[in-house]
Amino acid sequence: MKFHSTQSYVAPEDLTQAVNAAVRLERPLLVKGEPGTGKTELARQVAASLGLPIVEWVVKSTTRAQQGLYDYDAVSRLRDSQLGDPRVNDVRNYIRKGKLWQAFEADTKVVLLIDEIDKADIEFPNDLLQELDRMEFHVYETGETIRARHRPVIVITSNNEKDLPDAFLRRCFFHFIRFPDADTMRAIVDVHFPGIKQGLVAAALAEFYGLREVSGLRKKPSTSEMLDWLKLLLAEDAAPGSLRAEGAALPRLHGALLKNEQDVALIERAAMMARGRR
Structure with a gap:
């Protein structure tokens, strides 16, 4: 076996x-x-x-x-x-x-x-x-x-x-089990969503791994949450360029990825500080 x-x-x-x-x-x-x-x-x-x-x-x-x-x-x-x-x-x-x-x-x-x-x-x-x-x-x-x-x-x-x-x-x-890298995650996505547009996958992965890299998160988004988020994006027929509104700190439908208010506030503060340094 x-x-x-x-x-x-x-x-x-x-x-x-x-x-x-x-x-x-x-x-x-x-x-x-x-x-x-x-x-x-x-x-x-x-x-x-x-x-x-x-x-x-x-x-x-x-x-x-x-x-x-x-x-x-x-x-x-x-x-x-x-x-x-x-x-x-x-x-x-x-x-x-x-x-x-x-x-x-x-x-x-x-x-x-x-x-x-x-x-x-x-x-x-x-x-x-x-x-x-x-x-x-x-x-x-x-x-x-x-x-x-x-x-x-x-x-x-x-x-x-x-x-x-x-x-x-x-x-x-x-x-x-190490957390999947981008290539492995792309393969996982393809298994769950055959025929998904690769432009949407690339944009979603960029947002997803960007959130995971934020220092201090209490709960980093997981594989299952990535799949839930993509399911919502597909249901709304979201375009790759629409995943984050201009100037927004958080991606669209971020409630599928972030599961507590402390992490949401942390990312919003980080985005505000980044804008202040420009």
Whole structure:
């Protein structure tokens, strides 16, 4: 199995090599990069490229590692026992399978996405070490051991909000997705908007990368926001020369690119100071 770019996803050579190395090593692929660089979409495209189903586990601040294995609903079982429900005689009726369990028991190899692992508690990655290493876990309520029928391709994403434990990092193949350069971004745009006028793309890229180069931005516009902006420009049939009004500090429809008032004010101040120096 080899991953490669798909019709809807442009994968640079270093990213392609990282995915294929993780598949060969049978190690989780830990992917970092600034938000909007396509980390989550990568897992979906790996599944599409390899022809595999995908199981997605979206991690939140309240997520516990145990939830990836299973949840035992003791409260419901107690309530049903008080009501005389015969289901209480089988504890399996109160066990909800987690995403790891679903991936382990799948009839075919799957891609398992553990998305934004750094949102959870710092102990979360360590709590999964044994399960990801051995590809099995024990269900204490039933006494059974769940083993993976097929070792899944595991993609783990992180926005670098927290440092991950060294023991966890040792078990992963790591790749940092660099922000696309202009040529790569042009290829991404062509995939999403076939036949788009290249004059509009050139003008939009100039505006986009100009915003990203402004020093002090709290949130630089991302790839996904660039694509949203282009979608709006195409809907309005915008001409390349109309993306910024004469003397304007900000490009047309800048709300697709800039997402907080501090960044808008920063760019407006920078433009005002530049005009004052002329």
